[in-house]
Structure formats: structure tokens, C-alpha cells
Amino acid sequence: MIRFPYGISNFPAIRTEGYLYLDRTQHIPLLEEAGKQLVFLRPRRFGKSLLLSTLVNYYDVKTTNQFETLFGGLEVERNPTPERNRYLILRWDFSKVSAQGSIDDIKSSLFNHLNASVEGFIQTYQDMLRFPVRMQDDDALASFQSLTNAVQGSGQQIYLLIDEYDNFANEVLVRDPHNSRRYQDLLEGEGILKSLFKIVKGSVAEGSIGRVFITGVSPLVLADMTSGYNVATDISLMPRFNTLCGITQPELGELVTGVLQHCGQDENQFDGLLQTLKQFYNGYRFCDQLDKPLLYNPILCFYFLRHYQDECKAPRQMLDGNLMMDAARIRYLASQPSGTGVVERILDEESTITLDVLENRFGVEKLTDLQQDESYLLSLLYYFGVLTIVDTNILGKLTLGIPNLVTRALYVDELRQRILPAPKDRIAVANMAEKFYQSADLQPLADYLEQKYFAAFNNRDYAWSNELTIKTAFLTLLFNDIYYVVDSETALQRRYADLVLVIRPSMRQYPTLKDIVLEFKYLSLSDLKLTGEQVREQSRETLAQLPAVQAALHEALQQLQHYRAVLAEKYQEPQRLHCLAVVALGFDRVVWQTL
Numbered sequence: 001m002i003r004f005p006y007g008i009s010n011f012p013a014i015r016t017e018g019y020l021y022l023d024r025t026q027h028i029p030l031l032e033e034a035g036k037q038l039v040f041l042r043p044r045r046f047g048k049s050l051l052l053s054t055l056v057n058y059y060d061v062k063t064t065n066q067f068e069t070l071f072g073g074l075e076v077e078r079n080p081t082p083e084r085n086r087y088l089i090l091r092w093d094f095s096k097v098s099a100q101g102s103i104d105d106i107k108s109s110l111f112n113h114l115n116a117s118v119e120g121f122i123q124t125y126q127d128m129l130r131f132p133v134r135m136q137d138d139d140a141l142a143s144f145q146s147l148t149n150a151v152q153g154s155g156q157q158i159y160l161l162i163d164e165y166d167n168f169a170n171e172v173l174v175r176d177p178h179n180s181r182r183y184q185d186l187l188e189g190e191g192i193l194k195s196l197f198k199i200v201k202g203s204v205a206e207g208s209i210g211r212v213f214i215t216g217v218s219p220l221v222l223a224d225m226t227s228g229y230n231v232a233t234d235i236s237l238m239p240r241f242n243t244l245c246g247i248t249q250p251e252l253g254e255l256v257t258g259v260l261q262h263c264g265q266d267e268n269q270f271d272g273l274l275q276t277l278k279q280f281y282n283g284y285r286f287c288d289q290l291d292k293p294l295l296y297n298p299i300l301c302f303y304f305l306r307h308y309q310d311e312c313k314a315p316r317q318m319l320d321g322n323l324m325m326d327a328a329r330i331r332y333l334a335s336q337p338s339g340t341g342v343v344e345r346i347l348d349e350e351s352t353i354t355l356d357v358l359e360n361r362f363g364v365e366k367l368t369d370l371q372q373d374e375s376y377l378l379s380l381l382y383y384f385g386v387l388t389i390v391d392t393n394i395l396g397k398l399t400l401g402i403p404n405l406v407t408r409a410l411y412v413d414e415l416r417q418r419i420l421p422a423p424k425d426r427i428a429v430a431n432m433a434e435k436f437y438q439s440a441d442l443q444p445l446a447d448y449l450e451q452k453y454f455a456a457f458n459n460r461d462y463a464w465s466n467e468l469t470i471k472t473a474f475l476t477l478l479f480n481d482i483y484y485v486v487d488s489e490t491a492l493q494r495r496y497a498d499l500v501l502v503i504r505p506s507m508r509q510y511p512t513l514k515d516i517v518l519e520f521k522y523l524s525l526s527d528l529k530l531t532g533e534q535v536r537e538q539s540r541e542t543l544a545q546l547p548a549v550q551a552a553l554h555e556a557l558q559q560l561q562h563y564r565a566v567l568a569e570k571y572q573e574p575q576r577l578h579c580l581a582v583v584a585l586g587f588d589r590v591v592w593q594t595l
Contacts, residue, residue, distance in 0.1 A: 004302040009049035025076035035233035037212040043385025045299040047245040048215040087159035095164040099171035114140035148208040157210035166221035197229035218383040239287040246295030263312035283403030314506040354397040412479040438512040440578035467522040470584040521552035525586040556581030
């Protein structure tokens with residue numbers, strides 16, 4: 001039975017208590033070569049804290065006698081570096097700093113954390129310090145400066161490791177998107193974070209700090225404190241560190257095999273289970289070299305595989321609740337002037353999202369310019385892990401896309417809450433959708449769209465409505481990753497149907513669920529040569545006979561013929577497959593025909 005280290009980032013505990021550890025120690029020599037002060041950015045829950053714990057125990061002078069126990073059998077045990085067990089370790093974890101309250105409250109929380117770290121350092125290394133450290137309860141910067149002086153005077157060096165350096169500053173910004181004053185007070189002028197990193201920079205120059213390793217999610221905070229700390233090397237996009245965190249396909253394959261063996265299940269289930277994990281959790285690439293492997297989110301894989309190992313079936317809910325915080329990032333960015341439109345384009349599989357380069361140095365002031373320049377918003381979505389690099393075009397531009405289905409669900413949920421802010425409306429839609437999954441009867445949903453949903457769009461949305469807008473409307477109503485894989489690319493041989501709901505393998509046991517394909521067409525009122533009032537007055541049967549509507553339905557039905565053949569062959573259950581051609585008449589009426 002595999003002991004999955006779900007939520008465990010303590011390297012000694014993992015190595016001594018029999019938990020799974022995926023060896024990344026082959027990167028340690030490469031990290032040393034990359035520079036003395038490094039910044040490494042990855043999305044939340046990608047294993048950054050475990051990486052830091054690994055480095056702590058590799059470099060700590062106090063763990064010399066435990067080297068064989070902790071690193072035996074790992075790559076770095078076979079090829080250790082000269083700096084092994086050389087440093088006194090000082091570790092900060094800024095996720096422990098509260099973002100609540102006034103700037104003075106945040107400063108007090110930061111000082112408490114820094115002073116606690118200094119006190120822990122003294123307790124650990126007091127036998128190696130020749131000079132006392134003067135603690136200042138009301139000035140942790142002075143405590144830290146005294147510590148570096150004592151270490152230097154003792155002929156030692158510190159390895160400073162900072163986990164989630166941007167956590168509380170980003171929380172301040174995201175919680176208060178329309179008033180960035182508190183954030184700016186933290187970083188601008190002689191803001192407390194800038195002052196802290198000036199001391200770090202000076203201590204490295206003086207030799208009391210030998211190495212610095214910083215992890216975080218985005219470069220936003222780093223940019224805003226550049227004048228205080230402009231000496232670090234950002235290794236986040238370097239190809240050789242693409243797999244420093246995350247799970248590779250071969251590693252996951254071995255884990256799936258082990259779980260299936262534990263459950264006594266047939267090897268024939270391997271491909272289906274791996275495909276499910278790939279659709280929901282794979283897709284991350286952290287460099288522009290397309291030959292580098294796509295990665296799986298480790299915490300999500302452990303969540304799924306631990307449940308499967310315990311219950312011998314997939315979890316009902318694919319998104320681990322621990323990642324729901326990412327929804328707040330999408331909500332913040334979608335609230336920007338160009339945000340909602342970008343989210344809609346991202347959800348369109350046929351839309352191409354490109355960037356010349358990922359922005360890696362931009363301050364908070366740039367967030368006010370998002371309406372004119374989307375590159376900052378798209379770059380932040382990449383760093384937050386809700387976009388990734390999927391390709392490069394003929395000019396070398398980066399093509400960005402949604403990495404997987406659990407991330408896609410976050411975007412859909414954000415749009416759903418913007419269009420249907422009232423909980424009672426979302427509940428009503430969910431109930432209608434659930435009936436549709438079992439009947440493929442579109443009438444209740446179509447009635448709702450015409451009577452309530454379309455009214456939620458303002459005049460600007462109406463003026464720019466098109467096939468994508470209709471597709472997005474149905475997507476927000478019908479997306480459900482408990483029952484379905486909403487992914488047309490793999491199933492339909494790279495010919496995109498507008499919306500495909502394929503029953504998840506673990507849910508195919510429920511016979512009332514249907515596989516559903518919808519193909520959308522959009523006709524403007526000018527195409528129809530009718531007014532909105534005229535369209536609303538006529539029955540669906542009458543509207544369906546209009547020549548333009550007939551032509552649109554015919555085109556959609558022809559496309560559905562291909563999709564039906566592919567899906568029927570793939571899933572061998574044609575009786576469960578329902579294909580619908582849907583034509584929107586402006587933002588007023590909907591007609592449809594079943595293949």
C-alpha cells in the first residue's frame with residue numbers, strides 16, 4: 001500500500017515514516033550552479049514547500065549525521081556536492097503572516113514571524129554562535145540584522161530559505177482589488193518588505209548569508225520591491241528546472257499500477273484510469289521548450305490516488321477543496337476591465353491566446369492598465385496555474401491554454417457566478433441541468449435561457465453576441481465534472497464540437513446518464529430580417545421553418561454526423577448518445593433539432 005504524502009511537506013517525516021517520495025535531488029547540483037540567490041515560482045500546491053524542506057535537510061550543518069538516513073538511495077547521495085551540510089539554516093514561511101487588518105497589524109504579524117524564526121535559529125545553533133543576538137520585540141529587522149552580525153562574527157554562513165514570499169502581500173491585493181493602498185504601503189518607498197529585503201541583499205554582500213532560495217507564486221511582489229532586492233536569479237522558466245516540482249507521466253504510471261494492484265483490479269483498467277488523471281490533472285509546462293514533459297499537479301494526484309486506493313474507485317469530486325482558493329485569483333483577475341472577455345476567450349477551445357513573452361517583472365501599478373494590455377493579466381493567470389504554455393507559433397510567440405478540466409471548472413464557475421449571482425438561480429439551473437443529463441430534453445433549459453438568462457447580459461454583451469457567446473452560455477449552465485468529461489479535443493480527433501458531455505468512466509455505471517453533443521449556430525436579428533419583438537412573438541416551430549434557421553440547423557446536423565460516429569465507436573453505447581443542433585436567434589430565442 002502506497003503512503004501518499006497528501007498535505008505533508010516535511011522531508012524527514014516522508015523519508016523516515018515510509019511515505020512516497022519522488023526524487024528531485026538530482027536538481028541540487030544544478031541549483032548550486034544557477035546562482036547564489038534564486039527565485040522559483042510555481043502555482044499553489046505544487047510541492048514548493050517540500051522542495052524547501054529537502055534543501056533545508058541537505059544543507060543544514062546539524063543534519064550531517066542523518067545524511068544516510070534521509071538521502072540514502074537518492075540521486076544526490078550518489079553524487080553529493082561540496083556544499084552539503086555546510087550552512088546554518090534560517091527559514092521564513094510568509095504564509096504564516098496574516099493579511100488581515102491594517103498595515104500596522106500586518107507589520108506586527110510579520111515581525112512576530114521573523115522574531116520567532118530568529119529565536120528558533122538561536123536555540124538550534126547557540127553552540128556555534130560566539131556572540132549574542134539582541135532581540136527587538138518591536139523591530140524584527142533589528143533582530144535579524146543582529147543575527148546576521150553574530151553569524152558572520154562566528155565564522156559561519158546562513159542559507160536563507162523563504163517559502164511563499166508573496167503570500168500575504170498577494171492576499172492583501174486580492175482581498176481588496178479596488179483599493180491597493182495597503183499593498184503599496186507594504187512595498188513602496190520604505191515599505192516594510194522592501195526594507196527587509198534590503199537587509200537580505202546587504203547580508204549576502206557582506207558574506208553572512210551564503211545562499212538564498214525564495215519560492216512564491218507570481219513575480220508581482222518581487223517587481224514592486226526591485227530596488228530593495230534586485231540581485232536574485234529567477235529560475236522559474238529555465239527548461240532544466242521544468243520538472244523540479246510536479247509529477248511526470250512515467251512516475252504517475254507506476255503509481256497507478258501500484259494502486260490497481262492493491263485493489264486487485266485488472267490491468268485493463270490502467271489506460272482508462274491514467275486517461276482520467278491526464279484529463280483532469282495534467283497539462284502544466286513551465287518553459288517554452290515543447291519537448292519538455294507536461295506535468296501533473298501532485299496534490300491533486302495524491303488526493304485522487306489516495307481515495308482510489310482506499311475505496312477502489314475514483315472520487316466523486318475531482319477538484320480537491322484545498323485548491324478552491326485559486327478561484328479567488330480568477331475572480332480578482334476577471335474583475336479587471338478586460339477580465340471577463342479574456343475568461344470567455346480562454347474557455348473557447350478554438351480561440352488562440354498568444355503572448356510574445358511572459359511578463360516577469362511588473363508591479364501593481366500595471367494592473368490598472370489591463371484594459372489596454374492583456375499581457376499582464378495573461379501572465380498572472382499563467383503564474384497562478386490557471387493557464388499554461390501549450391505551444392509556440394511560427395513567430396515563436398507562446399500559445400497559452402487551460403491545462404486541464406479541474407482548472408476549466410474554476411473558469412466556468414466564475415462566469416456562472418457573474419451571470420447568475422443569486423444562489424437560488426444557480427440551484428434552479430443545476431436542477432434543470434441534472435434532468436437534462438438524463439433526458440436530453442432541452443426545452444426547460446431553453447425556456448430558462450430565453451426568459452431569464454439572456455436578460456443577465458447587458459447591452460454591450462448583446463451588441464457583441466455571437467456563436468461563442470451562446471456556447472459560453474450553455475457551458476456555464478451545463479458544465480459538471482462530477483458526471484462528465486467536458487473535453488472535445490481528445491474524443492473527436494481534434495475536430496471541435498462546441499460542447500461535448502462524455503460520461504466519466506466511474507459514472508458510466510449509472511444508466512440514466514446520457515452522452516451529449518451540442519453544436520451551436522448563431523443568427524443575428526439582421527440575418528433574419530426580424531426585430532426582437534417579432535422573434536419573441538413567434539413559436540419555436542414557426543421559427544424553425546425560417547430558411548436561414550433551416551440552413552443553420554442543416555449545417556450543424558452534418559457536423560454532428562461525424563461526431564456521433566466517432567463517439568459511438570469509442571464508447572460502444574450508441575443508445576446513450578444524444579446529439580443536438582442548437583440555433584440561437586439573436587439573444588432572444590433558441591431552436592434545436594435532435595440528430
